[in-house]
Amino acid sequence: RKFINSLKTTGLTTEDIVERAVPEFSPTKAIANDSALSRLKSAAMDSYIGVLHTNLLNLSPLAASRLRNHEFRLQRRTQELLSRVRPFQEGMKALGRNNPVKNEIARELANGESRGFARAEALMQRVDPSLAKNFQEVRNVLGEFREELKDQYNFEGLDNYFPRLVNNLDGLKTALGSERENIFRAAQAAYAKQKGINVSDIAPSTRDAINNAVIRGRAPSFDKPAPRFLKTRSVDVDNNLLPYYAAPEVALENYIRGAVNRTETNNFFGQFARGKGKKFAMVENEDGSINFRDSIGKAITEDKSLRQLNHADSQKVQDLLTARFVDGETPMGKLSSTIREAGYMYTIANPASALVQLGDVAINAALKGSWNTFTSLVLPKRIKITQVIEDQISKEFSDPGLFAKALEKTFKYSGFKAVDRLGKETAINASYKFNRKLVRTAKGEQKFRDKWANTFPDNMDSVVDDLKNNRVTEDIEFLLFNELSDLQPISFSELPPGALNKHLRILYMLKSFTLKQMDVVRRNIIQEYKKGNKMQAAMTAFRLGAYLSLSGLGVNQVRMIMRGEELLEPEELPTEALWSLLGVYGLSKYTATKYISQGEVGEAVVSTLAPPFVLLDNIGKGVVDLTDEDSEQLKILKNIPVLGDLAYMWFGGGAEKAIERRERERMAE
Numbered sequence: 001r002k003f004i005n006s007l008k009t010t011g012l013t014t015e016d017i018v019e020r021a022v023p024e025f026s027p028t029k030a031i032a033n034d035s036a037l038s039r040l041k042s043a044a045m046d047s048y049i050g051v052l053h054t055n056l057l058n059l060s061p062l063a064a065s066r067l068r069n070h071e072f073r074l075q076r077r078t079q080e081l082l083s084r085v086r087p088f089q090e091g092m093k094a095l096g097r098n099n100p101v102k103n104e105i106a107r108e109l110a111n112g113e114s115r116g117f118a119r120a121e122a123l124m125q126r127v128d129p130s131l132a133k134n135f136q137e138v139r140n141v142l143g144e145f146r147e148e149l150k151d152q153y154n155f156e157g158l159d160n161y162f163p164r165l166v167n168n169l170d171g172l173k174t175a176l177g178s179e180r181e182n183i184f185r186a187a188q189a190a191y192a193k194q195k196g197i198n199v200s201d202i203a204p205s206t207r208d209a210i211n212n213a214v215i216r217g218r219a220p221s222f223d224k225p226a227p228r229f230l231k232t233r234s235v236d237v238d239n240n241l242l243p244y245y246a247a248p249e250v251a252l253e254n255y256i257r258g259a260v261n262r263t264e265t266n267n268f269f270g271q272f273a274r275g276k277g278k279k280f281a282m283v284e285n286e287d288g289s290i291n292f293r294d295s296i297g298k299a300i301t302e303d304k305s306l307r308q309l310n311h312a313d314s315q316k317v318q319d320l321l322t323a324r325f326v327d328g329e330t331p332m333g334k335l336s337s338t339i340r341e342a343g344y345m346y347t348i349a350n351p352a353s354a355l356v357q358l359g360d361v362a363i364n365a366a367l368k369g370s371w372n373t374f375t376s377l378v379l380p381k382r383i384k385i386t387q388v389i390e391d392q393i394s395k396e397f398s399d400p401g402l403f404a405k406a407l408e409k410t411f412k413y414s415g416f417k418a419v420d421r422l423g424k425e426t427a428i429n430a431s432y433k434f435n436r437k438l439v440r441t442a443k444g445e446q447k448f449r450d451k452w453a454n455t456f457p458d459n460m461d462s463v464v465d466d467l468k469n470n471r472v473t474e475d476i477e478f479l480l481f482n483e484l485s486d487l488q489p490i491s492f493s494e495l496p497p498g499a500l501n502k503h504l505r506i507l508y509m510l511k512s513f514t515l516k517q518m519d520v521v522r523r524n525i526i527q528e529y530k531k532g533n534k535m536q537a538a539m540t541a542f543r544l545g546a547y548l549s550l551s552g553l554g555v556n557q558v559r560m561i562m563r564g565e566e567l568l569e570p571e572e573l574p575t576e577a578l579w580s581l582l583g584v585y586g587l588s589k590y591t592a593t594k595y596i597s598q599g600e601v602g603e604a605v606v607s608t609l610a611p612p613f614v615l616l617d618n619i620g621k622g623v624v625d626l627t628d629e630d631s632e633q634l635k636i637l638k639n640i641p642v643l644g645d646l647a648y649m650w651f652g653g654g655a656e657k658a659i660e661r662r663e664r665e666r667m668a669e
Helices: 002-010 014-021 028-033 036-041 052-059 061-094 100-110 118-127 129-153 169-176 179-195 204-216 248-270 292-302 311-327 334-345 351-356 359-368 370-378 404-413 416-438 442-451 460-468 474-485 512-530 534-562 570-584 589-594 601-609 614-626 633-639 644-651 654-668
Strands: none
Touching (some): 052 061, 052 512, 061 248, 061 474, 351 534, 416 474, 442 460, 534 570, 570 589
């Protein structure tokens, strides 16, 4: 009622509210309009700014729902299995890197299918009885995989199997010497016999694939192509070869993630089979690996709902799924990963940046209700994050490089990970309360059913019944996964296709949150408005603007106190609140003042898109400052992760500089 009265007083319409909710100079303006005009201006706009799942949802709601379910099962199952083997991994890690007993255990595990695990278990019992006990759970997990993979590949599996992971392939090849030639020749002969050709007719690329497959642990047989973690071994690991393999705890994690990803991917594409009871067969390359591009094309032609799309839309669906399952599964190069991790470490892994994460709560309050959000924030959490997703900050933080372990520790000790976890658990619990209240009335229940019809096409009644009776089932956890996915980039599907390209991924550094908030505006305001829900869209725009500006203002004031800066004057608060809102959508005060106000729009775009090479900048400036008597020599303190920024502000003159800069801005105004 107050909102409607305010509209009458100001003379604004709901159209004005929606229009003003999107920053004028933000990329959100084009992507949110969702019109053919923006695509004529930039045909690839959605590929670089639009979230993959939203783009797929606009083309095929059923395919988008299947993809969300795949992401949910992938993360949930990975979390479940890793939690079961984690005690063993931690026990092995505690033995130390160069422990002779650990090396003996690693060697015996690597050769388990030929020698059995008796000696490995005896060594574990001798060094730590709990390690031997925890190893039994590892064997249970591997046994479960064996049965599942047997069903998918008609593969008999391996007795006493423990995964290996080569971490120095070239070194291993050199160490094997002439012995490997016999193994390779046997593998090539088996492949040639199976194909009915001569060994000399094998293509060079296929020959290399066979050799690399063998060296990583495959048998010299390609009769039944399958993932590398299904093949029998042909190389025994001795003390000379052991240094070229990863530690058992690392190999185990790599195996579980790879096996879960493969089986769940098969399950995802299995939904596209033509007709009930038929099995979808993935397209395979000659060496037994999956050809995802051809498999995606085949899935689209076999699925009834996707066959109804016109050619252009069908191609878009294929491009989106290719981005997810081909580009998204391709890791970045080591250099790019290292640069990105260093950038995170020196920009957001500090207490002040951790505090900014609380801004997520404001978005949830605007969409799910302030009371639901507040009580979920301060009261004990009914639903834990690990029930819904793998406990991670963002899919943006995958692809581990040189600084991966250091980055993980800085996130932990800066408080960033704890605040992120708090925000996610607040979001899923607030969503649970919101939906429970929604289904209490007939009107609300119908609204719930309409929204989630494609997500739960066969079991909507049981989902509603679970909500009404306060039961947290797997269906409810999937519902909450969807709710959280709509707010945060917790899977590859919640990033733009461009962000999944290994060559472009570094350009999206520290931009995944901003792009996701653009997506929130697009779905909850612009698209709802175009559906005819004008008042709902206007109310959402009003709440988002109010909550984001006020919460951002409050967080910034607390950050200024933490950093020893002078607080804002009362008359400065409205302007600062506006910049807090615009900052969420990619327009910073710094960019607007330095570039846009001078008409340098191109420079503003470059400044926004360029990755923040903070580490290189700070080190370079620090070296110059140390050699210049008139410079701020203590500015190099900012290079220290976690507490460096606060140390510079309090003890290196940073607070004084900030106050001087603020005074100059006031004088200029």
